[in-house]
Amino acid sequence: MKKKLWAAALCVAIIGGITACGSKDSANPESGSPGSKTKITYWTGDRHDSEYIKELVDEFNKTNPDHIEVELVIKGDDFDQALDMSFQTSEAPDVIRVKENTIQTFYKKGFLSPIDEFMTDELKEKFPLMDNLNSFDGKRYSLPNYGTTMRLIYNKELFEKAGITSPPTTLDELVADAKKITEVGKGSGAYGFAQNFKSPASALGRSARVIAEVSGYGGFGYDFKTARYDFGPFKPIIEAFKQIKDDGSMLPGVESLDIDPLRAQFAEGKIGMYLSFSAEAGVYQSQFPAKIDWAAAPAPSIDGDFKGASGFLGGQWLAISSKTQEKEVAWKFMQYMYNDSTLKQYQEKGFGIAMVPSVSEVAATPSVKGIEGFLPNQYDGVWPVAPTVAVQGTKSDDAFFKYIVSGGDLDAIIADLNQRYNSALDAAKASGEVKAEPMPDFDPAKLAGQYTK
Structure with a gap:
């Protein structure tokens, strides 16, 4: 049944602000009086679907x-x-957008309230239950809407101009192609590669992670076979990114570049390629209409061999804050957001392909340029959820970012990360916060493609 649900669920999010602020107090403190309103806040980090x-x-x-x-x-x-x-x-929102890489952390911090009291048998049947993705310790905290794949996004016009006939499939090709594109494009302000290093976790979470995963390594440095952290496999990936930077093939100013400015530059033809989530297709249709011909391709692996799976992400969307004083009101808003019409339109308008089986069965496939490059393929698969630990000192993404822009001893950096992350893991296991046992038979290659059949 689980495999069936995932098969029905496998999907692609296909697009990537706006801020409204105000008081959470009711317009009229006398509940039920004419004109009185109950006000709640919804916080989201998504900008690709902001207008919708x-x-x-x-x-x-x-x-x-x-x-x-x-x-x-x-x-x-x-x-x-x-x-x-x-x-x-004490100004926490009432409803929170949660993601595959945040829900576990928010749960452990006590930010989320379980929604089991609202779950009818019908809702339980409709929305897939996914351990460590929308449920923890037997309680549900969110419901799925859509999922995400990761790809290499590239400018076909710059590739042609540089004489590149196909997207890179290895790190060496990635470095070489970035250099070729820069050589032919620099005169007009175009560079081969870019990353949104204003947030190193965001930049490497959409690039180094997927390269590691398709190469057979956990995208967060965690080895499921041994139940230990080992950042060693990231060495060639980080070295490649540093080489691109040293070659002058990376867009200037990436140190302070956010994802939306990166997208705007790509839409203008100033970036040859970058790695990101499947939200990009919609981004270049509506948020930043692309002025260039572009496409998406599978992320390159370290050496051209695909020994793992490109992580399929999803399983959650909205959650109720543990701090809300209006839990039932927050649930009414969630009910509205999760109704079939809303979820169906979310897909049909090109914002994502539903991972709710009853919705995916009836929703039409959106007509969005570039969607074909994000559709599930033989390299996509669902990885187990890596444990979240409270590591002391510099986090891995920040340490790797510093090396990419400033250099240093990468072997020493990796040894330090391994020591600190495993110490944090041991402490979390000892306190009972984390359960992490070796999976000696774990084979990442078996993850790939199993949910596209």
Whole structure:
């Protein structure tokens, strides 16, 4: 049954702000009096679907019969930090956008409230239950909407100009192609490669991660076979990124580049290629209409051999804050956002392909340029969820970013990361916060393609 659900669920998110602020207090403190409203806030870090979400929220505010008013707040790459601060200052939102790489952390920090009390038998049947993705310790905290694949996004015109006939499949080709593109494009301000290093976790989470995963290594440095952290496999990946930077093949200013400015530059033809999520197709249709011919291809592996799977991400969308004073009101908003019509439109408007079986069965495939490059292929698969640990000192993404831009002893950096991450893992296991046991028979190659059949 689990495989069947995942098979029905496998999907692609296909597009990648707006900030509305206000008081959470009711317009009229006398509940039920004419004109009184119950106000709640919804925070999201997504910008690719921001216009559609704003339309949904506006429609809900105008039409719901319960006098509920939702305040939409759209953050950028500082979403996690802003959320942390909101819980410290008692200004936490009522509804939170959670993702595959944040829900576990938010759960452990106590930011989320279980929704089991609202789950009817019908809802339980409709929305797939996924351990460590939307449920923890037997309780549900979110429901799925759509999922995501990761790809290499490239400018076909710059590739042709540089004499490159096909996307790179190895790190060596990635470095060489970035250099070729820069040589022919630099005169007009175009460079071979870019990363959004304003947030190293965001940049490497959409690039180094997928290269490691298709090469057979855990994307977060965790080895499922041994149940230990080992960042050694990232060495050739980080070295390749540094080589691109040293060659002058990386867009200038990437140290402070956010993802939306990167997208804007790509849409203008100033970037040859970058790695990202499947949200990009919609981004270049509506958010930053592309002025160039572009496409998406599987991410390169370290050496051209695909020994793992490109991570399929998803299983969650909205969650209720543990700090809300209006849990039932927040659930009514979630019900609206998760109704079939809304989810169906989410796919048909090109914002994502549904991973809810009852929706995917009836929703039409969106007509969006570039979607074909993001569709599930033989390299996509679902990885187990790596443990989340509270590591002391510099995190891996920040350490690798510093090496890429400033150099240093990469072997020493990796040894230090291994020591600190495994110490944190041991402490988390000893306290009972984390369960991590070796999986000696784990074969990442078997993950690939099994949900596309």
